[in-house]
Amino acid sequence: MKNLNKFNTIPEPTLRRLSYYVVYLQKLLDAGIETVSSTQIANNLMFDPTQVRKDLQLTEISGHPKIGFNIKTTLESIKSSLNWNNIENAFLVGVGNLGNAVLNFSLLKYMGVNIVAAFDNNPEKIGNIVNNVEILDIERLPELSKLMKVNIGIIAVPEHAAQETADKFVAGGIKAIWNLLPCRLKVPDEIIIEEANLMQSLAVLTNQLAK
Amino acid sequence: MKNLNKFNTIPEPTLRRLSYYVVYLQKLLDAGIETVSSTQIANNLMFDPTQVRKDLQLTEISGHPKIGFNIKTTLESIKSSLNWNNIENAFLVGVGNLGNAVLNFSLLKYMGVNIVAAFDNNPEKIGNIVNNVEILDIERLPELSKLMKVNIGIIAVPEHAAQETADKFVAGGIKAIWNLLPCRLKVPDEIIIEEANLMQSLAVLTNQLAK
DNA sequence: TAGATTGTTAATCGATTAACAATC
DNA sequence: TAGATTGTTAATCGATTAACAATC
Numbered sequence: 001m002k003n004l005n006k007f008n009t010i011p012e013p014t015l016r017r018l019s020y021y022v023v024y025l026q027k028l029l030d031a032g033i034e035t036v037s038s039t040q041i042a043n044n045l046m047f048d049p050t051q052v053r054k055d056l057q058l059t060e061i062s063g064h065p066k067i068g069f070n071i072k073t074t075l076e077s078i079k080s081s082l083n084w085n086n087i088e089n090a091f092l093v094g095v096g097n098l099g100n101a102v103l104n105f106s107l108l109k110y111m112g113v114n115i116v117a118a119f120d121n122n123p124e125k126i127g128n129i130v131n132n133v134e135i136l137d138i139e140r141l142p143e144l145s146k147l148m149k150v151n152i153g154i155i156a157v158p159e160h161a162a163q164e165t166a167d168k169f170v171a172g173g174i175k176a177i178w179n180l181l182p183c184r185l186k187v188p189d190e191i192i193i194e195e196a197n198l199m200q201s202l203a204v205l206t207n208q209l210a211k
Numbered sequence: 212m213k214n215l216n217k218f219n220t221i222p223e224p225t226l227r228r229l230s231y232y233v234v235y236l237q238k239l240l241d242a243g244i245e246t247v248s249s250t251q252i253a254n255n256l257m258f259d260p261t262q263v264r265k266d267l268q269l270t271e272i273s274g275h276p277k278i279g280f281n282i283k284t285t286l287e288s289i290k291s292s293l294n295w296n297n298i299e300n301a302f303l304v305g306v307g308n309l310g311n312a313v314l315n316f317s318l319l320k321y322m323g324v325n326i327v328a329a330f331d332n333n334p335e336k337i338g339n340i341v342n343n344v345e346i347l348d349i350e351r352l353p354e355l356s357k358l359m360k361v362n363i364g365i366i367a368v369p370e371h372a373a374q375e376t377a378d379k380f381v382a383g384g385i386k387a388i389w390n391l392l393p394c395r396l397k398v399p400d401e402i403i404i405e406e407a408n409l410m411q412s413l414a415v416l417t418n419q420l421a422k
Numbered sequence: 423t424a425g426a427t428t429g430t431t432a433a434t435c436g437a438t439t440a441a442c443a444a445t446c
Numbered sequence: 447t448a449g450a451t452t453g454t455t456a457a458t459c460g461a462t463t464a465a466c467a468a469t470c
Contacts, residue, residue, distance in 0.1 A: 010418060011460075011461065012415055013461070013462090014461090015414050015415050016411040016412075016415065018414065020393070020394075020395060023394070037426085037427065037428090045395050046397070049427095050463065050464075051461095051462065051463080053427095053428065054429095054461090054462080054463095057428095062428080062429080064427080064470075065427045065428045065429085065470050066426050066427050066469075067426090067428090068427070068428085069428090081418065082414050082418050083421035084414075088417065088420055097308055097309075097311040098308075098312045100308040101307075101309045101409075102409065104307075104308055105409055107393060107409075107410050108413075111414070113413065113417065151420055175420060176416050176419065178412070178413065182231070183231075184231060184257055186257070192420065194412055194415050194416035194419070195412070196407070196409060196411075196412035196413070198312075198407060199230050199234075199318050200227040200231075201405055201406070202319075202322055202405070202407070203226050203229065203230035203293050203295075204223055204226050204227065204405050205363070205387055205389055205405035206293055206294045206295060206322060206323060206324065207221060207226050207292065207293050207294055208387065208405070209294055209299060209362055209363070209386060209387050209403065210294035222437065224437070225437085248452090249451080249452075259439075261438080261439065261440075262438065264451095264452065264453070265437090265438080265439095265453095268453075268454095273452080273453080274451075274452055274453085275445085275446075275451080275452075276446050276450075276452045276453085277449080277450050277451050277452080278450090278451075278452090279450095279451070279452085280452090
């Protein structure tokens with residue numbers, strides 16, 4: 001009777017792998033395939049088969065001995081664990097190269113993330129539309145936070161403005177911040193912070209290169 | 212007599228934190244400050260002080276009881292562990308939004324990563340110069356790999372071309388690949404792969420939002 | 423049935439945290 | 447000296463891997 005709860009905590013490394021499973025399973029499903037074994041998934045994505053089974057169990061799906069996992073239900077189960085079946089609205093601040101990359105990131109929709117507005121302080125950018133998202137004056141962020149139900153704030157501004165942007169998001173009632181810059185943000189405990197920055201990742205690479 | 216070796220393995224989570232320490236310590240150094248305690252570092256970056264000391268010890272620096280760590284030597288020690296004191300040449304393939312974001316990522320130089328050429332297959336982009344880096348025809352990658360000593364290959368192409376780009380890098384003798392796309396690459400064991408993609412990170416965020 | 427595959431439990435490995443000794 | 451800080455060791459926590467039982 002342990003962990004039968006839907007809101008079961010899934011370890012971060014598992015969540016990251018699950019996102020790859022989704023991409024792969026969707027490909028198989030589109031090809032009309034109905035079942036897949038943990039070994040097939042593991043071989044294709046270069047993970048360990050036991051690990052794949054452990055990961056899938058955490059999403060509360062079960063397979064069938066000798067047959068494998070039903071792709072359709074497994075996909076549903078993973079997407080539900082990742083919360084990709086619910087649509088979450090997002091604001092993006094900073095429409096430079098990074099911001100544009102996010103606005104054009106085609107998997108966003110598939111992950112249930114819907115950018116409802118982008119903000120910038122550059123008058124030349126304001127009013128433009130990128131991938132169906134209108135770029136608004138950053139001044140309007142507080143006002144619009146009140147009007148729209150937005151849970152995710154994406155920070156893609158120049159680094160010196162990151163904390164300030166986070167503060168605006170918090171004041172606007174956002175629940176989670178996706179910080180794409182190589183700095184740490186100070187926010188209240190209840191705010192979810194997820195960091196995705198190039199520096200961290202590249203540091204791992206440069207270190208390995210020294211060996 | 213354990214781990215006195217310079218090429219001591221540093222855990223990945225530590226490497227990621229070390230990159231933040233570098234940014235913070237550099238800021239203090241620029242402000243003319245000479246020493247800092249593990250607690251100060253921890254408070255500023257929201258890490259645990261014990262963890263900071265453990266991390267610093269892995270870079271083989273020591274502090275002084277009651278005084279703290281000398282900022283200059285600590286910085287040198289961390290940068291040396293991250294291999295940021297050596298310049299590593301890199302090729303970047305794919306000059307879309309993501310590629311442009313990397314080309315304009317100002318910390319790159321500070322991390323010792325020197326992009327010597329960027330490649331694209333779009334004739335309109337070829338010949339352009341972005342942040343002092345010339346964009347070359349992707350056809351020239353094999354030839355130039357032979358001529359230049361390049362250890363890092365950065366993949367920022369559309370996803371369907373990622374594996375193909377990786378193959379070209381491997382054929383060209385690259386040692387490490389920095390893959391910015393949400394897909395897994397098949398490469399020989401000796402090639403270092405570091406993944407930095409938006410999907411993985413966002414998956415962690417969307418999952419937490421469901422709680 | 424035999425064999426392939428899942429599912430479970432235990433062992434291992436690795437990172438974080440806690441407690442406290444050493445140092446200046 | 448007393449007290450602040452580092453440094454070390456042990457305990458804890460968490461994730462991965464291995465072994466093998468259960469199942470169809």
